[in-house]
Amino acid sequence: MSDKIFVQTSTEKNYNLHFGYDLSEVLKEYISSYSAKKAFVLVDAFVLKNHRAHFEKVLKKKFPELQIFEVPRGEKAKSFEIYNKAVDFVLGKGVERATPLFAIGGGVTGDLAGFVAATVLRGIPLIHIPTTLLAMVDSSIGGKTGINHSVGKNLIGSFYQPDAVFADVKYLETLPQEEWVNGLSEVLKYGMIHSPEILEQINTLIDDESFTDGKAWLSLIRQSAQIKTDIVAEDVLEAGKRAFLNFGHTFAHVIEKEGNFSEYSHGEAVYAGMIAAVYASNKLGGRIELSNLLQFKSLYDLSLDTILVSPAELVEGMKADKKVKDEQIQLILLKEPGSPYLYKVLETEFVEQTWEHTLKIFR
Ligand SMILES: NC(=O)c1ccc[n+]([C@@H]2O[C@H](COP(=O)([O-])OP(=O)(O)OC[C@H]3O[C@@H](n4cnc5c(N)ncnc54)[C@H](O)[C@@H]3O)[C@@H](O)[C@H]2O)c1
Structure with missing residues (x-):
């Protein structure tokens, strides 16, 4: 086929x-x-x-x-x-x-x-x-x-x-289980920023015990590739819409850095980062059920126990991200599942609260 x-x-x-x-x-x-x-x-x-x-x-x-x-x-x-x-x-x-x-x-x-x-x-x-x-x-x-x-x-x-x-x-x-989970985070991301039905399809795969069956993944791989293709086609050089693909990633980069790029895989960090981004979205009036993402938590076996720095320091870490312009943190947030927008952070207190909440979830 x-x-x-x-x-x-x-x-x-x-x-x-x-x-x-x-x-x-x-x-x-x-x-x-x-x-x-x-x-x-x-x-x-x-x-x-x-x-x-x-x-x-x-x-x-x-x-x-x-x-x-x-x-x-x-x-x-x-x-x-x-x-x-x-x-x-x-x-x-x-x-x-x-x-x-x-x-x-x-x-x-x-x-x-x-x-x-x-x-x-x-x-x-x-x-x-x-x-x-x-x-x-x-x-x-x-x-x-x-x-x-x-x-x-x-x-x-x-x-x-x-x-x-x-x-x-x-x-x-x-492909070993941890690499499936690594890729899963990006597929979940496409679900969150574009096609919420993807999350249900992943659930079906898990229910059918097909989580590591490539053939069973074909349709999801195709849908994901289509979403990335469409976003990139509109924004080849990353000047606008392509930033939506960074959903969860601004948080994730800090987690990876705090773990010296060895403690947490990119996929794990993106998963936790998306949970942070959903929390932040809801704080600003978004309507997204956190359980949509949390239902996949057991696949990740993730603990953020080794992150010992304060939420304020994590916010400072976000300012050092290479995609940050003039030290202003930019987040990709959601109004609702499938509706992303770019948010320029003026007041960092809610980002600190977001970190606090996220660290609690993974302790
Ligand atoms: N160019 C882009 O747009 C883009 C986007 C996202 C990520 N990336 C980059 O991709 C890299 C991560 O990619 P990755 O997660 O595929 O990592 P990877 O290439 O390191 O592969 C992960 C592991 O899987 C093994 N592997 C590969 N194929 C396998 C198979 N069929 N069966 C069993 N094991 C297999 C590899 O040996 C490796 O140990 C990062 O460097 C990241 O920066 C680039």
Whole structure:
């Protein structure tokens, strides 16, 4: 079964997002239009070990000179060191402007490989094959690529659109529970900012004991990708509506930082951040049941016990976020489920109260 979404961008590149279980035939058909004999694969180390045959059987037939670069697991791969190694590899093996590069892995591999594709020879064809739930619903869509800098995450990068994206849920067969939960936060986010019915659908998956069944997730993955695609299409360079995708994230970034980027996963932090954002929304007259989100709490096994600083200090931390302008905190809040708006904080007391309440929930 396959399905696709056509993505129109403001650049000269438009592309398809493909969804399905085992997209080998669709991928084969897509690559048939390439004339190159060579192709590059930048692939997550775990995915290489466990899924090599799945992608190699299609790619190697078409590109006999398939060059595979293994991307180490974890956020540390989004570094100058690994970027340099990958660029050395690609240039050393004789890349040309028409040589395609396949990014196969989660968001880390996608961001790194995307940046390599964007910068080598000022841009070579990029095909994303996301292999985590998060990468399928979020990072492979929208054209953000990049690596981290010692000053902060994602500070070096570029907007670079892929030529195609293949969300093949066969890869999700090996995804561990914590990575499902990580991606879940972004799907919940789409439910909160756009389509509240998504939350009911997730509930059905859980009731059917299909929470880690990629095939059962296909419709939700497609809906999520459609929402991200639509928002990004209206705001490619992140000047307006795209900020809605940061729902919960301003709070989450502080939680991640307080946990030294190791104590809490991004997904856990976003989950707690969305609960904070709902609380703050209601304080300003919003009408959102917090239980809509709290019903998923048991999936997260999250305690914020190690956050020892005061709510006032957490507010200070929010001012240091890279998306903050002139030290003014901007929050994405909701009027009701599915209706987000941007709120510029003038009076921080209610944000402190929000932190207090959120920390209580996770203690
Ligand atoms: N570009 C964007 O718009 C965008 C959006 C959101 C997040 N991101 C970035 O994405 C990154 C996070 O992505 P992620 O959560 O996918 O993390 P990740 O790429 O580190 O993958 C998480 C873990 O899952 C493993 N994995 C990957 N595929 C697997 C599979 N099929 N089976 C089993 N294990 C598998 C990886 O080895 C890794 O250990 C962050 O760096 C974040 O900044 C980018």
